[in-house]
Amino acid sequence: MEKYTKYDAIVIGAGHAGCEAGLALARTGKNTLMLTLNLDSIAFLACNPSIGGTAKGHLVCEIDALGGEMGINTDASLTQIRMLNKGKGPAVYSLRAQVDKISYHTRMKRVLENQENLSVKQAEVSEILTKNGKICGLSTAQGEKFLCDTIVMATGVYLKSQIIIGQYKSDSGPNGFSPANLLTKNLIELGFKVLRFKTGTPARVDGKTVNFDIMEKQIGEEDIQSFSFLTETPLKNTAACYLTHTTPETKKIIINNIHKAPLYCGLIKGIGPRYCPSIEDKIMRFADKEVHQVFLEPESKYTNEFYVQGVSTSLPVDVQNELYPSVTGLENVKIMRNAYAIEYDCIDSMQLKPTLEYKNVKGLFTAGQINGTSGYEEAAAQGLIAGINAGLYLDGKEGLVLKRNSSYIGVLIDDLVTKGTNEPYRMMTSRAEYRLWLRQDNADVRLTEIGREVGLVNDKRYEKFQNKLKDIAKCKQLLETKVKIDQKMIDFLNKKNESIPKQTIRIYDLIKKNKVNLHDVNEEYDFFREFDRKILETVNIDIRYEGYLKQQERDIKEMLKQEASKIPEGIEYGALKGLSLEAREKLEKIKPQTIAQASRISGISPADISILIIYLKMKAR
Numbered sequence: 358m359e360k361y362t363k364y365d366a367i368v369i370g371a372g373h374a375g376c377e378a379g380l381a382l383a384r385t386g387k388n389t390l391m392l393t394l395n396l397d398s399i400a401f402l403a404c405n406p407s408i409g410g411t412a413k414g415h416l417v418c419e420i421d422a423l424g425g426e427m428g429i430n431t432d433a434s435l436t437q438i439r440m441l442n443k444g445k446g447p448a449v450y451s452l453r454a455q456v457d458k459i460s461y462h463t464r465m466k467r468v469l470e471n472q473e474n475l476s477v478k479q480a481e482v483s484e485i486l487t488k489n490g491k492i493c494g495l496s497t498a499q500g501e502k503f504l505c506d507t508i509v510m511a512t513g514v515y516l517k518s519q520i521i522i523g524q525y526k527s528d529s530g531p532n533g534f535s536p537a538n539l540l541t542k543n544l545i546e547l548g549f550k551v552l553r554f555k556t557g558t559p560a561r562v563d564g565k566t567v568n569f570d571i572m573e574k575q576i577g578e579e580d581i582q583s584f585s586f587l588t589e590t591p592l593k594n595t596a597a598c599y600l601t602h603t604t605p606e607t608k609k610i611i612i613n614n615i616h617k618a619p620l621y622c623g624l625i626k627g628i629g630p631r632y633c634p635s636i637e638d639k640i641m642r643f644a645d646k647e648v649h650q651v652f653l654e655p656e657s658k659y660t661n662e663f664y665v666q667g668v669s670t671s672l673p674v675d676v677q678n679e680l681y682p683s684v685t686g687l688e689n690v691k692i693m694r695n696a697y698a699i700e701y702d703c704i705d706s707m708q709l710k711p712t713l714e715y716k717n718v719k720g721l722f723t724a725g726q727i728n729g730t731s732g733y734e735e736a737a738a739q740g741l742i743a744g745i746n747a748g749l750y751l752d753g754k755e756g757l758v759l760k761r762n763s764s765y766i767g768v769l770i771d772d773l774v775t776k777g778t779n780e781p782y783r784m785m786t787s788r789a790e791y792r793l794w795l796r797q798d799n800a801d802v803r804l805t806e807i808g809r810e811v812g813l814v815n816d817k818r819y820e821k822f823q824n825k826l827k828d829i830a831k832c833k834q835l836l837e838t839k840v841k842i843d844q845k846m847i848d849f850l851n852k853k854n855e856s857i858p859k860q861t862i863r864i865y866d867l868i869k870k871n872k873v874n875l876h877d878v879n880e881e882y883d884f885f886r887e888f889d890r891k892i893l894e895t896v897n898i899d900i901r902y903e904g905y906l907k908q909q910e911r912d913i914k915e916m917l918k919q920e921a922s923k924i925p926e927g928i929e930y931g932a933l934k935g936l937s938l939e940a941r942e943k944l945e946k947i948k949p950q951t952i953a954q955a956s957r958i959s960g961i962s963p964a965d966i967s968i969l970i971i972y973l974k975m976k977a978r
């Protein structure tokens with residue numbers, strides 16, 4: 358009788374989602390196998406060599422606060438870091454790092470290989486096996502079978518993936534990696550609704566052939582916050598990016614060849630990301646714009662390849678050979694890898710529970726691009742939660758559902774399972790209702806206790822977190838200090854163009870003034886010298902935006918009341934005549950777990966919600 362190896366859990370995929378899921382399972386003591394089509398694609402940055410950016414930076418800090426790996430891996434492999442949106446409010450301050458692609462991959466591969474309870478193997482999963490509606494194992498195309506009790510599927514952009522360059526269409530994953538052509542059939546048999554999405558990437562060009570002298574150099578910022586709350590060594594900027602522009606010539610080339618663009622001649626069927634448009638899309642959509650911004654981003658210190666951000670395309674190679682040299686500074690450029698579009702299969706995320714478990718198969722969780730999102734950070738966030746929940750499933754415990762007031766991760770997953778997405782979903786700060794509370798600097802205040810409860814936050818991180826809370830409390834206490842209005846204070850306030858109070862002034866009231874913040878006071882007075890910049894930043898924002906935060910707290914309380922009213926399983930919505938037909942259909946399909954979730958489903962009216970509440974009250978009675 359054939360003997361099959363048994364694991365507690367198996368993770369399909371070693372992309373950004375798979376890595377977080379596998380580490381979360383292994384670090385909570387589950388004997389885990391991680392399978393990937395190619396070990397060289399572990400944590401592969403298929404598109405831009407950067408992590409973070411608006412709202413994506415928040416996701417990375419939240420992953421770190423919960424005990425995930427992406428923040429640490431980014432700090433360890435970054436070549437440049439900047440805080441975006443500093444001219445706007447603190448809710449949208451976003452860290453963005455340029456990373457060394459090769460170092461990012463190599464370090465993550467080593468972390469996986471050295472992780473206790475985790476085995477990593479190269480193989481193509483062809484079939485997921487179930488028994489009585491539950492996971493029991495999987496088979497590979499290479500003829501192996503593994504047994505397990507739970508699976509996290511994080512197959513990314515590889516399911517039946519095809520790359521497209523003009524008329525050229527080939528079965529391939531990104532960067533020439535092989536596609537996964539067998540699993541989709543099995544997923545359809547398991548009842549998954551499969552969608553076809555697409556995304557695209559620009560060419561990689563040889564830096565030796567780029568004229569950087571006529572471009573605007575962009576360097577990183579010193580003394581800046583890290584992604585990981587554990588990072589202690591100051592971050593070093595070692596590489597620059599370069600800003601340039603397309604030209605009217607670029608526009609002409611595209612317009613003259615638009616009929617060859619797969620997107621415009623119907624060769625591409627998959628739905629693309631609205632917020633990462635190709636250059637041909639930008640030229641056609643913003644016809645009034647003559648030129649578009651382009652950034653040259655270094656891929657790694659181990660190669661001369663540069664990523665041409667802003668010129669993603671799937672136009673034929675001969676057009677690309679005209680197009681890239683028309684960009685200022687690229688006149689003599691050599692293309693090392695052509696730009697391409699990639700189409701791939703993904704699933705309808707409304708078939709998932711808020712724990713990311715598939716509704717039709719117990720123990721099967723999905724995460725990442727397969728759920729219809731786009732982005733390393735979005736994928737890693739889902740991978741972490743799916744990994745945590747697969748572990749809790751094995752322990753027979755209730756799954757972790759992060760609410761919309763706790764995190765961008767909570768907003769992301771709730772949007773996916775409640776509203777679904779008919780195009781690659783990218784996280785944005787505008788998607789969050791409570792964004793002044795969901796800042797990067799307080800991600801640990803919001804999430805590290807939860808990470809501790811699920812067993813992912815180790816003692817070192819927990820102690821550091823506790824010390825931070827103590828420091829914040831102590832710093833806030835010190836704000837009660839009264840400062841006398843002496844010449845020093847008068848000079849300080851005059852310098853800040855602020856009015857001079859008659860009596861002594863509490864530092865608390867001082868930083869409530871428009872033009873004074875806690876960093877200014879810290880430069881002038883030595884009350885706060887024992888605290889590091891991050892503590893001062895959090896306290897400064899908490900106090901200066903106290904009114905708004907209090908209002909958000911009230912809104913959150915109201916929302917949590919609705920979240921608390923659970924909807925029992927097994928309700929026959931079809932029988933609730935008072936509900937609109939659309940409401941009955943959508944409630945039946947999504948099976949919301951709370952009144953709050955039901956009220957967020959598009960097409961469900963407040964009237965439908967009142968009928969549901971009355972029905973539940975009567976049922977309870």
Ligand SMILES: Cc1cc2nc3c(=O)[nH]c(=O)nc-3n(C[C@H](O)[C@H](O)[C@H](O)COP(=O)(O)OP(=O)(O)OC[C@H]3O[C@@H](n4cnc5c(N)ncnc54)[C@H](O)[C@@H]3O)c2cc1C
Pocket residue numbers: 369370371372373374375392393394395398399401402403404405480481482483511512513514515516531537540556557558633697698699724725726727730731732733736737
């Ligand atoms: C060309 C391109 C352009 C992109 N452009 C952007 C962009 O502009 N902006 C943006 O935010 N994001 C972009 N992305 C998306 C970004 O790369 C993904 O969001 C991210 O990599 C998704 O992570 P993931 O973990 O879900 O999947 P991936 O990183 O794709 O990893 C999937 C993993 O699953 C494995 N796998 C798949 N099927 C099987 C199987 N059957 N058996 C075993 N292993 C399997 C693969 O080997 C791989 O390890 C782009 C991606 C590509 C390819």
